[in-house]
Amino acid sequence: MSKKTTIYDLAKRLGISPATVSRSLNDHPSISGKTKKKVLEAAKETGYRINKFASNLSLQKSNTIGVIVPRLNSDFMSTVLSGIETIANNAGYNLVISQSLEQEEKEKFNTKTLFESGVDALLVSLANETMNYDHFSIFTDRKIPLLFFDRVIDLPNCPTIIIDNEAAGYQATEHLIQQGCKHIIHVSSGLNRSVYKLRYAGYRKALKENENNFRERVIQVDNFSPPEAKKVIDFIKTSVHPIDGIFVSSDSLAVYIIKELRSNGYQVPNDIKVVGFNNDPVAQVITPELSTIEYPGYKMGKLAGQSILSHLSGSINIETADQIILKHRLIIRESSQK
Amino acid sequence: MSKKTTIYDLAKRLGISPATVSRSLNDHPSISGKTKKKVLEAAKETGYRINKFASNLSLQKSNTIGVIVPRLNSDFMSTVLSGIETIANNAGYNLVISQSLEQEEKEKFNTKTLFESGVDALLVSLANETMNYDHFSIFTDRKIPLLFFDRVIDLPNCPTIIIDNEAAGYQATEHLIQQGCKHIIHVSSGLNRSVYKLRYAGYRKALKENENNFRERVIQVDNFSPPEAKKVIDFIKTSVHPIDGIFVSSDSLAVYIIKELRSNGYQVPNDIKVVGFNNDPVAQVITPELSTIEYPGYKMGKLAGQSILSHLSGSINIETADQIILKHRLIIRESSQK
DNA sequence: GTAATTTATGTAACCGGTTGCGTAATTGGT
DNA sequence: ACCAATTACGCAACCGGTTACATAAATTAC
Known part of the structure; x- marks a missing residue:
């Protein structure tokens, strides 16, 4: 016994x-x-x-999949993880999860650790800080399946799972324009990550196409925590042109911006219209309810899991890098309607 | 290469x-x-x-800690996990995370899987469904450290990390009483889990002590998802006594109850006062802002990690089962003030 | 009834580190 | 220069499965 x-x-x-x-x-x-x-x-x-130790050694595989996310405690990420876990667990794989906390160094460390611990595959959503991607070569060199989701980078033979962020940013902005906004700002963080860069690009494209002389303006925040909302309000208060529309790359920040706006005497959506991103639960809790881009986190997680599993089972040619683009959707609620 | x-x-x-x-x-x-x-x-x-496979086999340890949570995508749980991860990662341990989805069968399966995969310790927050705890004996039999947090059960030599749920439930209810509520209901799920049972006990205690003839009434919901709010509203609308206070075991459900109340013509807090539980981000987003019990998730995670690490390093006598009770705090906001 | 197959099991090498024990090499003391 | 005490390193077993290959047993074939 x-x-x-x-x-x-x-x-x-x-x-x-x-x-x-x-x-x-x-x-x-x-x-x-x-x-x-x-x-x-x-x-x-x-x-x-x-004894899996012995079995692993003999078979040179661990039935384990590594995951690196910027942080665990975000509604979006934990939902994605939930999707990945469901698929992996069902297929008999364990999930080793670590967070980079947006730091390149931690991401490097975690990559190395997960490699050494012998994960059969690695799923990554990049840290904001990360500029160099050499640390992933230990995986690519040895043909260990590596997949990026959401915060992706294009590496040879690495599938990616994303949404069309540029289109989403375009739609959000276009919607604000159609609601009569003349001076729309964009609130984002770390523009070196493609998710944010592309939303920004979509925002700019929408402004350009609508031959107004809207001036594009990005307020770059350090992260999406409540205090950062103040920076946005400060900008709005001191802006020469009266701001009447805000496209925020995050619902969690958007709701704090709305709260801050209200406590500064602005009416949402009357004075200023707001569109967020993600369709976090908070979007339906704030008054007025927040218009946003629906971001299918759970589905993204499931697909990431399925994709990597099919690579592992060899049913997909590993050499064939694929890119999965999930559908997003603009959800129009009160916060952006005239 | x-x-x-x-x-x-x-x-x-x-x-x-x-x-x-x-x-x-x-x-x-x-x-x-x-x-x-x-x-x-x-x-x-x-x-x-x-080659960790070889090293693990030889050393009979994996530098890996298993975690089983009811679900990953809850603000509280992902925050706890973030705390655990921070500590574990810092100490060179990997985290294998799986979710029971509140199902006893899945919990059993995950326990077995994690055991076989050779985790050095296991951290568990129990599924609502779980009634039998024999599946943990593979860990306790072999003296592999096992710790429960939040949704706990008292097993020999297994440390637990909790808050004083009874006191919290008492305080929340007592606060409502002091705000003048005469008919307070409690909304909870799965009363076989001690967290919920104890909050309920605290609620009853507060009612009893305040020699009113308040009748206790629990509305038991299946889970804390939005649709369940309807059940609560239905009860309130058909109640003989006019309900004027609600103590909900979850912020996420509480905010939906508030929304539902408002759309049914009730004023919060004027007609009905509400207190939630957890201090989720949504609590400060809803209008009126939600009074709640602050639940130190991140700290709980860090302590769980630290506790298990000290067991692993042998600096604590494994035979000495300990119980850590974290401080909670009633946060009074608009939703409960007269 | 014997050879040709097919089926069932054993042998032994291998996966790649770890470590108790023994020994050779170095250092130190006088 | 000689013996003792360290110090540095090698030998070989062990951790517990997995699997190619060999072999023995059971079937089938003629």
Whole structure:
């Protein structure tokens, strides 16, 4: 009971070889039915448990998938993770999850750690800070499946799962324009990450196309925490042109901006219209309810999991890098309607 | 570059034994400085990486901690996980995270999987469904550290980390009473989990002590998702006594109840006062802002991590089961003030 | 009834580190 | 220069499965 039994114990007990025990436990075709039964019974009786350490060493695989995310405690990320976990768990894979906390150094460290711990594949959503991608070469060099989701970078043979951020940014801005906004600002963070850069590009495109002399203006925040809302309000208060529209790259920040606007005497949506991003739960809790871009986190997670699993099972040619673009959707609520 | 080098390769290359290489890499005291240097250099040159599979097998430890949570995508849980991850990662441990989705079967399966995958310790927050705890005996039998947090159960030698839910429930209810509420209901889920049972007990205690003939009434919901709010509203609308106070075991549900109340013509807090639980971000986003119990998730995660690490390092006597009770705090906001 | 197959099991090497024990090499003391 | 005490390193077993290959047993074929 307290002592662990090995296949050698079982072999001795049954007077057969460890190889036969191993094959029986793995339901190998060349073992007779009765022997298998005997082994299974003995295994049950003795409380035998496979030693994955030994199995992993022998098979050179861990049935484990590594994940690196910027942070665990964001509604979007935890939803994606939930999707990944569901798929992975169902397929018998464990998930080793670590967070980079937006730091390049931590991301590097985690990449190395996960590599050494022998994950069979790695899923990554990049840190804002990360500018160099060499740390992923230990995976790509050895053809270990590597996939990026949401915060992606284009590396050879690495699938990516994203939404069309540029189109989303365009639609959000276009919507504000159609609602009559003349001076729309964009609030974003870390423009070196493509997600944000593309939303910004979409914003600019929409402004350009609508031959107004709107001046584009990005307020870059350090992160999407509540205090950053103040920076936006400060800008608005001191702006020469009266700001009447805000496209924020994050719902969580958007709601704080709305609160801050209201406490500064601005009416939303009358004075200023706001569109967020993500469709976080808070979007439907704030008054007025927040217009936003629906971002299919759970689906993204499931697809990321499925994609990497099919790579692992070899049913997809690893050399064929693919890109999956999920549908997003502009959800119009009160915060942006005239 | 593409071929992995082993300590045997290094040994051959340097004309020394694998044992010396191993000891050098582990900075063993009985190896001379020059040899160590030689080995380290050769390791760098050849791009040597330790094979954790082999190391784990030999050492019978994985530097991995398993975690089972009801679900990943809840603000509270992901915050706890973030705390655990920070501590674990810092100490060189990986985190294998899985979710039970509130199902006893999945919890059992995950427990078994994590055991077999050789985690050095297990952290668990129980599923609502779970009624039987035998599946944890594989851990307790073999003295593998097992710790419960938040949704706990008292098992021999298993530390727990919680808050004083009864006191919190008491305070929340008492506060409502002091604000003049005469008919307070409690909204909760799965009363077989101690967290919820204790909050309920606190609620009852507060009612009893205030010698009114308040009748206690629990509305039990299946989960804390938005649709469940309707059940609560239905009860309130058909109640003989006019309900004027609600203590909800979850902020996320509380905000939907408030929204639903408002759209049914009730004024919060004038007609009905509401207190939630958790201090989720939504609590400050809803209008009126939600009074709630602050629940220190990040700290809970960090403590869970630290506690289990000290068990692993042996600095705490494993036989001494401890219980850590974190401080909670009633945060009074608009939703409950007269 | 014997050879040709097919089926069932055993042998032994391998996966790549780790470590107790023994020995050779170096240092130190006098 | 000689013996003792350190110090540095090698040998070999071990961790527990997995699997190619060999071999023995059971079937089938003629």
